[in-house]
Amino acid sequence: MRGKTMFVRIAWGLVAGALMAISVAWFAGTVYREGTLLAPFTALALALVIPFLLYEAPAKRLVFALLTSSLLSGLSLLTFSLGGQATGPTVFGLVLVSLAIPVGADLILQDFGTRLTVSSLFSRSAVASFLAAVLPLSAWIIAHEHSTAVKEDSALIRSVAQNVSPHGDTIVFELLDPSQKDRLKNLVSVRTREKTYSLFDAEVESVVEERTVRRKSSRQSESTVLSQEQAERMRIILSLQGAPAPDDIILFSHRGPITTGELKVSLEKRNPG
Numbered sequence: 001m002r003g004k005t006m007f008v009r010i011a012w013g014l015v016a017g018a019l020m021a022i023s024v025a026w027f028a029g030t031v032y033r034e035g036t037l038l039a040p041f042t043a044l045a046l047a048l049v050i051p052f053l054l055y056e057a058p059a060k061r062l063v064f065a066l067l068t069s070s071l072l073s074g075l076s077l078l079t080f081s082l083g084g085q086a087t088g089p090t091v092f093g094l095v096l097v098s099l100a101i102p103v104g105a106d107l108i109l110q111d112f113g114t115r116l117t118v119s120s121l122f123s124r125s126a127v128a129s130f131l132a133a134v135l136p137l138s139a140w141i142i143a144h145e146h147s148t149a150v151k152e153d154s155a156l157i158r159s160v161a162q163n164v165s166p167h168g169d170t171i172v173f174e175l176l177d178p179s180q181k182d183r184l185k186n187l188v189s190v191r192t193r194e195k196t197y198s199l200f201d202a203e204v205e206s207v208v209e210e211r212t213v214r215r216k217s218s219r220q221s222e223s224t225v226l227s228q229e230q231a232e233r234m235r236i237i238l239s240l241q242g243a244p245a246p247d248d249i250i251l252f253s254h255r256g257p258i259t260t261g262e263l264k265v266s267l268e269k270r271n272p273g
Helices: 002-034 038-054 058-081 088-111 120-161 178-187
Strands: 164-167 170-176 188-191 196-198 203-215 224-239 248-255 258-266
Touching: 002 038, 002 058, 002 120, 038 058, 038 088, 058 088, 058 120, 120 170, 120 178, 120 188, 120 248, 120 258, 170 178, 178 188, 178 203, 178 224, 178 248
Parallel strands: none
Antiparallel strands: 164 170, 170 224, 188 196, 188 248, 203 224, 248 258
16 A cells, blocks of 8 residues: 555656646746747746755645746746737746745645645656656757747848838838837847847838829720728837948847848948938
8 A cells, every 4th residue: 555655646746747848848948939038937947946945845845946936937927828929027026926826825724724745756756757758848949939030030021121211310211011010129139340239139110011003904095993901010120229221230139149041131232322
């Protein structure tokens, strides 16, 4: 009977560790795709460390550390899927929630006279399973996300480079899709020989285009208007902070410190003046 109990605890620990590893690895891949690395991974480190400061029992420390990190990962994934951003206030708020859930449950049980204990067998097997799975899973998911990001960002840069022109001490990107605003401002930068500029600091203007569709018959001298449409486009104006526009620039995209796409664009022949 005792041997069966030990086997059950080990099995549950292995399963729990694997599930928590999947959650954290998925979180790592999603954060990489979002392009904001510092705040989410700092929050994840806090979720792992704080339980070691709250509890004395080693088994409870380890299990609660894995539990809070997986809760943070799951809550973050839910938040991102609902349109939330991986910003500092958001992820650190999620850290507090992920800590409050297990710690609050533990305190409630203590108030009812029940002390939550964690088996050392369960703890060790969960940690072993977590460590064995989290690194290869994270590496595989991040590699997949990187490959996807390179393709997406290269296409994004090409679309930006199609309508770019210098205007004095500014560079203007025109006829852009408004739905790409956040990606452009968060991921794309401009490098000249002297300095690097981020589109995050650029000015964004909304432009409305009017399109008229006409039909002209071979028997008629006048054309007939079939329809008139309005299309909203976007213009991004990047200030070079007093420096003259260079002859060429390099557009590049990045996910945090990692460059995922790069394109050299000549501005010499595009100067309207």
